[in-house]
Amino acid sequence: MKIKANGNEVQIEREMTIFELLDVLNVSMKEYVTVQINGQIIPRSDYDKVTVKENDEIEFLYFMGGGLL
Amino acid sequence: MKLTDRQLERYSRHIILNEVGAKGQQKLLESKVLIIGTGGLGAPVAMYLAAAGVGTIGLVDFDAVELSNLQRQIIHFTNDVGKPKVISAKEKINQMNPDVEVVTYREMVNSSNIVDIIKDKDYDFIIDGTDNFPAKFLINDACVMLKKPFSHAGIIRFDGQTMTYVPGKGPCFRCIFQSPPPPDAVPTCRQAGVLGVMGGIIGTIQATEALKYLLGIGELLTGYILIYNALEMVFRKVKINKRESCEICGENPTINELIDYEQNQCDLKEKASN
Numbered sequence: 001m002k003i004k005a006n007g008n009e010v011q012i013e014r015e016m017t018i019f020e021l022l023d024v025l026n027v028s029m030k031e032y033v034t035v036q037i038n039g040q041i042i043p044r045s046d047y048d049k050v051t052v053k054e055n056d057e058i059e060f061l062y063f064m065g066g067g068l069l
Numbered sequence: 070m071k072l073t074d075r076q077l078e079r080y081s082r083h084i085i086l087n088e089v090g091a092k093g094q095q096k097l098l099e100s101k102v103l104i105i106g107t108g109g110l111g112a113p114v115a116m117y118l119a120a121a122g123v124g125t126i127g128l129v130d131f132d133a134v135e136l137s138n139l140q141r142q143i144i145h146f147t148n149d150v151g152k153p154k155v156i157s158a159k160e161k162i163n164q165m166n167p168d169v170e171v172v173t174y175r176e177m178v179n180s181s182n183i184v185d186i187i188k189d190k191d192y193d194f195i196i197d198g199t200d201n202f203p204a205k206f207l208i209n210d211a212c213v214m215l216k217k218p219f220s221h222a223g224i225i226r227f228d229g230q231t232m233t234y235v236p237g238k239g240p241c242f243r244c245i246f247q248s249p250p251p252p253d254a255v256p257t258c259r260q261a262g263v264l265g266v267m268g269g270i271i272g273t274i275q276a277t278e279a280l281k282y283l284l285g286i287g288e289l290l291t292g293y294i295l296i297y298n299a300l301e302m303v304f305r306k307v308k309i310n311k312r313e314s315c316e317i318c319g320e321n322p323t324i325n326e327l328i329d330y331e332q333n334q335c336d337l338k339e340k341a342s343n
Contacts, residue, residue: 006305031250031254034245034246036307039308039310040310041240041244041245041309041310041312043247043312044247059307061245061246061294061296061307062230063202063246063249063250064223064224064225064228064230065200065201065205065225
């Protein structure tokens with residue numbers, strides 16, 4: 001299925017939790033990334049509950065400014 | 070306050086703009102901006118706001134100028150090494166524009182001084198030009214509590230990002246980032262590095278936001294975060310909504326006092342601002 005990640009179209013096999021998606025897409029700094037889905041910021045504690053669905057628009061937002069990235 | 074002949078000439082390229090005019094220029098001369106951090110971001114912000122005739126500029130920085138700062142912190146010169154950054158910056162601003170009153174605070178912001186500093190001149194707009202997350206969260210929380218608009222920014226390597234918080238009008242920094250990363254998450258900040266121009270690009274955007282806010286013109290980066298990568302030369306403006314569960318600006322805030330988060334050891338060693 002098709003999703004959008006940081007503005008780019010990405011194919012993933014199936015619906016999955018944010019937690020799984022971070023792994024599948026090999027997102028850097030997994031522990032500290034903020035995830036926004038369709039304009040909604042997801043609290044970190046919900047990463048294992050919220051599922052990513054077809055056509056979702058996902059933004060990975062990073063801490064910047066202290067040498068983290 | 071009426072503009073003098075010299076001011077009419079100095080600011081003529083502003084005054085000719087319909088969106089600014091003599092009235093807008095007078096507004097700028099009566100405005101007060103606090104710049105926290107006089108480093109990679111704060112340096113260009115201070116220089117452009119001073120040149121633009123922002124009447125009062127507050128500078129907060131505890132550090133002294135180091136040789137390794139000069140690659141990006143363009144308000145400081147070679148013979149300033151060893152001098153407190155706020156003094157070095159004040160000297161340049163005074164030379165650049167005598168219309169500007171510079172107020173210096175040679176301090177590190179913390180939960181016990183930040184409110185007094187912001188209230189000292191009742192600053193209209195605050196610039197976060199700091200390089201560490203404890204300070205960034207502190208500035209955010211203090212501005213939310215005091216209902217002050219501010220510009221957040223961060224730069225590292227070839228990346229930068231910035232957003233503008235306006236009370237009651239959009240998300241705050243904590244809406245996005247919730248809480249600082251643990252202090253040991255960063256192995257070495259000296260090793261991360263930053264291309265010198267990053268502070269110029271992102272800092273100049275912060276200065277632009279401050280001027281627009283003070284003049285009441287245009288659309289601010291409120292409800293957006295602007296993310297820039299210099300290698301790909303791509304800007305992305307990402308829409309961000311308020312997080313209702315935000316601990317400071319949400320519906321049921323759980324933070325009612327300012328927090329001093331633990332500083333990274335390497336941040337303490339390399340205290341220099343971005």
